[in-house]
Amino acid sequence: MNLIKKITRRSFIKRSILTILSLELVYVFFNLLKKSNDRLKPDNLFEAGKLDLFEKNRVYPFSSRRFYLSRLEDGGFLAISTKCTHLGCTVQFSNNEGKFKCPCHASAFNKYGEVLAAPATRALDIYPITIQNDTILVDTEKPVKRTKYESSQITYA
Ligand code: FES
Structure with a gap:
């Protein structure tokens, strides 16, 4: 109950946005890594x-x-x-x-x-x-x- 009181609606939204942005960055990073590997060794x-x-x-x-x-x-x-x-x-x-x-x-x-x-x-x-x-x-x-x-x-x- 105390924990719920400490997390305001505003801070919850901020944390959610930061989490989504972090996941997006990780996704973009791994895609860039994959593309650079593909350039080194094409499928053919x-x-x-x-x-x-x-x-x-x-x-x-x-x-x-x-x-x-x-x-x-x-x-x-x-x-x-x-x-x-x-x-x-x-x-x-x-x-x-x-x-x-x-x-x-x-x-x-x-x-x-x-x-x-x-x-x-x-x-x-x-x-x-x-x-x-x-x-x-x-x-x-x-x-x-x-x-x-x-x-x-x-x-x-
Ligand atoms: S296909 Fe090889 S010798 Fe004719």
Whole structure:
């Protein structure tokens, strides 16, 4: 009863307004934080993992994202599409043979995605790679068509 008497109607309204404003500020702050994180890593960038997870001279499948991450002998990276450039079948990487093979018409590609055997006539597409804070991000929305492999396509940390 005493407590109710101490809190006047005016002070109650003031406290209510302050509480609502505080909650609003917290909401705005977390939204700004979320937006700044979104700017750092847009939805189209797939996080493949930290650099040290990938050994040199190995190819890692990311089947759900339809690419292979090829870490080359000098430490550079290529994100190579699984889509065969002949008619679009899914290529498989053979660790034993060190090459991509297409099950449909037997095209083959090396670890850079270059054509080793027809009927495909151009290299496998690649995806742009960004490395932030030692993390590999692959833009799986933007396949890059190429006729051949060039060293400028490699991404380094
Ligand atoms: S679709 Fe790959 S060789 Fe024809």
